Amino acid sequence: MSEVLEKGRAAKKASFQLNGKTTAEKNEALARISEQLIIDQAEILAENSKDLEHGKQKGLSDSVLDRIMLNEKRIKDMSEAIQQLIKLEDPVGEILETIHKENGLIIESKRVPIGVIGMIYEARPNVTIDAATLAVKTGNAIILRGSSSAQYSNYVLTKTIHRALAKTNLPIDAVQSIENTNRESAKELFHLNDYLDVLIPRGGKSLIDTVVKEASVPVIETGAGNCHLFIDESAKLEMAVRISINGKTQRPSVCNAIESILVHENWFNQYGEELVAALTEKGVEIIGDEKVCQKLPSTKPASEEDWYTEFLALTVSIKVVSNVDEAIEHINKYGTRHSEAIITENQEHANSFLTFVDAAAVYHNASTRFTDGFEFGFGAEIGISTQKLHARGPMGLKALTSNKYFIRGEGQVRG
Amino acid sequence: MSEVLEKGRAAKKASFQLNGKTTAEKNEALARISEQLIIDQAEILAENSKDLEHGKQKGLSDSVLDRIMLNEKRIKDMSEAIQQLIKLEDPVGEILETIHKENGLIIESKRVPIGVIGMIYEARPNVTIDAATLAVKTGNAIILRGSSSAQYSNYVLTKTIHRALAKTNLPIDAVQSIENTNRESAKELFHLNDYLDVLIPRGGKSLIDTVVKEASVPVIETGAGNCHLFIDESAKLEMAVRISINGKTQRPSVCNAIESILVHENWFNQYGEELVAALTEKGVEIIGDEKVCQKLPSTKPASEEDWYTEFLALTVSIKVVSNVDEAIEHINKYGTRHSEAIITENQEHANSFLTFVDAAAVYHNASTRFTDGFEFGFGAEIGISTQKLHARGPMGLKALTSNKYFIRGEGQVRG
Structure with missing residues (x-):
């Protein structure tokens, strides 16, 4: 079985378990990730320097190298951003609508996690932490597929997340990172319809266009702004x-x-x-x-x-x-x-x-x-959607949720 | 220019105009369509009988022929269903959220039409009227692509809609019907990203699977229920x-x-x-x-x-x-x-x-x-979504809307 397929299956299984987790359990997991980033700091910086070294050898521009670069301040910022995320209201469980039918049926529409989110992104290791913690907050499993130019950083950050989750009630498999960063793994993600509920590209126009054009899984188009x-x-x-x-x-x-x-x-x-x-x-x-x-x-x-x-x-x-x-x-x-x-x-x-x-x-x-999730007061931003389905404009935590109808009866049948 | 491209462009243009139409104007158009169905009844039945004749020659099953078949009662039912649709609340314009910023900016999120909806469906001429009128009610333009086995019926019903719209303030181009029902026209619709905001397949599993797998435009997956x-x-x-x-x-x-x-x-x-x-x-x-x-x-x-x-x-x-x-x-x-x-x-x-x-x-x-839009009290049903983005479960009129942020200021800039 390929890495993508294997991790897709594991993420799907974890996403089912996440449906039963409370806000307290999810926030606890976030607190552990925030801590672990500081604990693992030396290891993270060591791995990050490998990416920077390779990047210099490959002749990446200074601005790209700057995006890849982590330092104590940036790790501290990531850790503190998670503390802010903990304080945000958990959208999951919100009752969106209650319908009382004449026959006694009670129909409730509730906000639930989407399930498994795929994130495909370019050379920004901070997206690894950012996307994973937004997913944890909203009870979603996530499959991260970063770029080869940040692979050591992404790998060690995922290890940090797993170490933190191991101390909690949440399944470690909730956060999956694809290590194989070649074109094939991206293609597999585009068509992982059985395990992926949505794929969100974060990066330049060419990445987004490719995902929109090729993927058969649902996509949220973000970013381009003329x-x-x-x-x-x-x-x-x-x-x-x-x-x-x-x-x-x-x-x-x-x-x-x-x-x-x-x-x-x-x-x-x-x-x-x-x-x-x-x-x-x-x-x-x-x-x-x-x-x-x-x-x-x-x-x-x-x-x-x-x-x-x-x-x-x-x-x-x-x-x-x-x-x-x-x-x-x-x-x-x-x-x-x-x-x-x-x-x-x-x-x-x-x-x-x-x-x-x-x-x-x-x-x-x-x-x-x-036009920005923080400016609009959402406290977090997954991206800015330029499509019209599901979410449009800055996407906060609610954009990572779906709805589900809960119907309770006493034996009602349809006439 | 191909038929699909030409009609896609025209629909997009019409969709921009529809943004300015009031509930009264849209309901007026619905009333005219409801009337016109009765006025054009003889013509509709004559064209429908051609489809039935061809269907018999092709050896279509009785159940498929029954789906294609129109009669006075069925036309009356369609006409009356539109009267019911007129009575439903117009979701467009609903204010979803108002944010007052400290700097004086007022941010309003309002429900707006999605834009251009594509509908691809099998041998049911009633879907032509159903989908077109749901689109008109919600201020969307629509591109209908039915099957060849109901082509005469779909063609005449579209003519009826156009005759009705010609008597109103709404652009005739709001409702487009693709006459070319070969595989190519479907493929073109799958990739009409510049003009189509969403494509909704209505029909059997194989149709839905094909659309999900092939389309690069956003799709709402409906229907399959194991x-x-x-x-x-x-x-x-x-x-x-x-x-x-x-x-x-x-x-x-x-x-x-x-x-x-x-x-x-x-x-x-x-x-x-x-x-x-x-x-x-x-x-x-x-x-x-x-x-x-x-x-x-x-x-x-x-x-x-x-x-x-x-x-x-x-x-x-x-x-x-x-x-x-x-x-x-x-x-x-x-x-x-x-x-x-x-x-x-x-x-x-x-x-x-x-x-x-x-x-x-x-x-x-x-x-x-x-699980049904009418049973849930939505008064209408576009389909039942089995995906998690945008809409899940029975889809009423709101599922045919998006949101848009309206921001009003007095010269504010970002610091």
Whole structure:
């Protein structure tokens, strides 16, 4: 039997046992994991340094090496994040609906764990702890499949989790890590329908696209954010500039950053140069449509492909539009259904934009950077869903639950 | 451009427009469709008779021909079902959550249409009307892909819907029907990720399995029900027999019918013959494990394959088990996560069964036949989901909605 199949079976079995565990038992397990990270610190750092060594030999970029790197501070942060997770309310067991039937049947819909979650991710060993502890909190078993560039780190972190779980009532098999990081193990996960209830990819666009395209198990699509800001005719200059700068430059590498600014032509004629100057001053490279390039000859022209592009860098595309409808149409064509904002003093235009733009989060007079599980007050974030089924937008603990109908009777049959 | 691609685009465009339609506008459209069915009755019956004629020539079975067949009564029923649908509450617009942030941001999560729904189904022209009207009620566009054996009926019914929509504010393109019913058009739908938000298969196991296995668009898996009844040691004879008969014989062809009965060995030794006699009297064919065959030599032995089988007929498999844990383990291995029941007077056993059996609906002392959107009081049913994401169990109108975050500010940026 292959590793994936074997671990899939074990995870499924563990997931059945997890259905009977109390919040106290799950929190106890989290406390032990939080502790064990500190106990095992020296071993974790030693293994992590092997990944870093291999990464340097392979010529990985500094930014990738930084993602792989663990140190005392980062381990302490992981340990403390688990303490925060313990404090969050357990969504499992919540009664979603109670139906009393005339025939005496009582139908209760309750929140239950999903079952077995698969997580496929790139070079970030912190995801191993993050995903495993979110799964434990919600009573799910999890199968982790990280990348080869963090394999020593992922392996030792899984060992730490297992040592911690061995001290508790929870089955060790609840957390499985696939050691074989070749393409075959990913493919097996894509089609592990008998044991996997959902597969969540975390990483770049190409990883997510591959999973969506190939997997026959249910997938939650996360991440890609080609987010727009539309500056309407009546937008206040200061607000428009402030939100443009915040959306583009506060953290350019994240999915809720702004990639494209659409500007009403009257506003652009009046304030376009000021907006561009403010962005340029912050080091933002600007590419624009014909009107932008005409007015500001230093601007590079944007290609058709650019309007689809999530730059994740200090680059922004700017397009001049005639009205809110043109902005909406552009966003619904080129956007990725993540976060979209309008700056306007016209309430009607705001309502139209919020209603007709198709995205997980739509903003009036605020920065798209707020689309985030912590900012929304969920206390945790599994990812940001850009699909419309199951969960949309920032996903907190509830996104890792399903529902189940409990029906109690005294012998009722259907007539 | 292919038919599927063209209609996919048109449906997507219509779905954007539908976001702005009110409950009154959608109900008005439903009323027009209800009317138009009666107006177009003669034309519909004439086209339907072509399908029946072709079906007879192709040698379709009487039961399939009966599913294809429309008559005045059936058209009247469809028309009246729409009147009932009009009366149901519109889930779109419901505020699911309001978050007031300290910085003054107001975050509202609202129910919105999913967007574009694909429905792929077998020889039942009534699904054309059913699915289209559920979509209209929830503000979704829909792409219908029925089977060639009902193509004339589906075509004329779509024409009826379009005639009705033409009298309203709703875009005609909201309802699309794929006329090309070959394998290629299905394959195209499976991968129409740019235009389709969800694909729902309605039909037999082989159709559903194909869609789940092949589609890269999100799928809601419905239907298959290998449902079990576990008769525990303390079960009352009369109740156990009544529920067995109801579960197996009241409507054997449906997904919530009982396919397998697990019996505690002590109960079986005392009452097994009575149970079997009662089932046999109702015309049920029984296949059993070794213990059943030993005690009742007239019983045919069940193969390993039989425990996985949804008979959808007057056949039931019976297995003797030692305790509730063995019953749970058997169900979690062979079941399809649909509906599972325990008959017991032992509350602890009941709780254990309900907690650890992994299914959309779990019953204590009641028939599995109640798993149904109408029985649960939803007023409509899109299908019964046996997966755990998005919707589980009977799906009402809410299952055809998603959520969207509306965020309103006065220029807030992230610090």
